Amino acid sequence: MELKKMKTLSKKTRKRIVERINSHFKPEKIILFGSYAYGTPKKNSDVDLFIVMETEDKPSKRRIEISGLFRDRQMPMDFIVKTPSEVKERLLMGDFFINRILKKGEVLYEKKIG
Numbered sequence: 001m002e003l004k005k006m007k008t009l010s011k012k013t014r015k016r017i018v019e020r021i022n023s024h025f026k027p028e029k030i031i032l033f034g035s036y037a038y039g040t041p042k043k044n045s046d047v048d049l050f051i052v053m054e055t056e057d058k059p060s061k062r063r064i065e066i067s068g069l070f071r072d073r074q075m076p077m078d079f080i081v082k083t084p085s086e087v088k089e090r091l092l093m094g095d096f097f098i099n100r101i102l103k104k105g106e107v108l109y110e111k112k113i114g
Helices: 011-024 059-068 084-092 096-104
Strands: 029-033 047-052 077-082 106-110
Touching: 011 029, 011 047, 011 106, 029 096, 059 077, 077 084, 084 096
Parallel strands: 047 077
Antiparallel strands: 029 047, 029 106
């Protein structure tokens, strides 16, 4: 199937994304957002992922490390990586963008508690 005709990512692709991230990091959550989550991708749409995980790294290094896992990617991808405390802080500040991701995005992975 041509990429431009896809309305969403296949289950197999979603699973591969989660497995690849989980094999190198310990995320609390991986959320697909943007056009692929909402069923509206265009020909040049990228895959948007919001990743919540504990890390001491600066935001730019986080993105580089996650992006490096997908050097062989077949489509453009964009990553936002935040710590749980950063997410909480942004929500308390009324960050509409993160709030929308959490409410409308598709959770691909969530760490089991307990």
